[in-house]
Amino acid sequence: MRVLVTGGGGFIGSTLVDQLIAHGHEVHAVDDLSTGSLSNLDDARREASIHFHRFDIASEGFGDLVPRVKPEILLHLAAQASVPKSVADPLLDAHTNVMGLLRVLDACVASEVRKIVYTSSGGTIYGTQRKLPIKETAVGRPLSPYGITKKAGEDYIRFYQAEYGLDFTSLALANVYGPRQDPHGEGSVVSVFSQRLLEGKPPRIHGTGEQTRDFVFVDDVANAFVRAMDAGSGETINVGTGAETSINDLFRTMASSAGWNGDPEYGPARAGDVLRSCLDPEKAKELLGWQAWTPLEEGVARTMAWFERRR
Numbered sequence: 001m002r003v004l005v006t007g008g009g010g011f012i013g014s015t016l017v018d019q020l021i022a023h024g025h026e027v028h029a030v031d032d033l034s035t036g037s038l039s040n041l042d043d044a045r046r047e048a049s050i051h052f053h054r055f056d057i058a059s060e061g062f063g064d065l066v067p068r069v070k071p072e073i074l075l076h077l078a079a080q081a082s083v084p085k086s087v088a089d090p091l092l093d094a095h096t097n098v099m100g101l102l103r104v105l106d107a108c109v110a111s112e113v114r115k116i117v118y119t120s121s122g123g124t125i126y127g128t129q130r131k132l133p134i135k136e137t138a139v140g141r142p143l144s145p146y147g148i149t150k151k152a153g154e155d156y157i158r159f160y161q162a163e164y165g166l167d168f169t170s171l172a173l174a175n176v177y178g179p180r181q182d183p184h185g186e187g188s189v190v191s192v193f194s195q196r197l198l199e200g201k202p203p204r205i206h207g208t209g210e211q212t213r214d215f216v217f218v219d220d221v222a223n224a225f226v227r228a229m230d231a232g233s234g235e236t237i238n239v240g241t242g243a244e245t246s247i248n249d250l251f252r253t254m255a256s257s258a259g260w261n262g263d264p265e266y267g268p269a270r271a272g273d274v275l276r277s278c279l280d281p282e283k284a285k286e287l288l289g290w291q292a293w294t295p296l297e298e299g300v301a302r303t304m305a306w307f308e309r310r311r
């Protein structure tokens, strides 16, 4: 099948590209390389002739590209993906996450794309919830512009389904971690801690460290996208483990894996961050036959080994 992955040079997008190639698909990757990198596609380029197109998804050029490629399915991962950046610059966030998305949706309709798989954010669209793990039916009030644009994206996609018959599945991802996540950008705490521990420096924790997240390994997440190409029509589906891990516990797991005996440093909490987050994965099991399989200890060990090899 011919598929197009936006954000294909990014952390999750490039992992997905690898899996799509392994499944024998013809893969086109689009990225403006603002936070992604061509080196993330080195494995893919060794395996097959992947087609890479450097475009801003919000540009007219992108709108012209999709009808030329004519993908059957478009997997949309390109985004301004940082909560702090969205707080500092909501306009920039909306440029990619709203205007870019609309350009993608128009292109899908013009090119008769059969289905779009959208990347939502389970860590931010639901805002603060008292009842955990969070189900897809939770009514959320996002705390950041990033959460707002990701949530608005789902509404836009539902409109395009109703108006133009464009099929979709929206995957609301928990906190994804793994190899290739950029610790210098707004990378997840796992890549930032990995980098610090390998440099022999104490990891820095924002706030008390008792805030919790649902950490899910990137290979497991990419597999959920592959499954969503043929399942979960018209649905928002959480992609997480259902397990809550505090940042202090994450630190302890990673410190023990790295053989680090020191203490972390504590700093002020970050604006726009939710206190507790954990997603109910039952719907993914039911509709996609998907369940996260990589335990946290194994995932962080693989992530740290990857950073070690890159040094």
Ligand SMILES: NC(=O)c1ccc[n+]([C@@H]2O[C@H](COP(=O)([O-])OP(=O)(O)OC[C@H]3O[C@@H](n4cnc5c(N)ncnc54)[C@H](O)[C@@H]3O)[C@@H](O)[C@H]2O)c1
Pocket: 006, 007, 008, 009, 010, 011, 012, 013, 030, 031, 032, 033, 034, 035, 036, 037, 055, 056, 057, 058, 076, 077, 078, 079, 080, 081, 096, 100, 119, 120, 121, 122, 123, 172, 173, 174, 175, 176, 177, 188
């Ligand atoms: N990492 C997580 O924990 C997480 C959680 C929930 C949702 N997501 C979503 O998953 C997707 C992938 O995120 P990621 O963590 O791999 O981050 P990433 O920054 O590595 O990936 C985003 C990619 O999109 C590209 N991009 C950004 N703006 C673009 C534009 N205007 N045109 C074309 N390409 C553009 C970037 O260069 C990058 O390669 C995003 O939609 C993000 O919002 C990530």
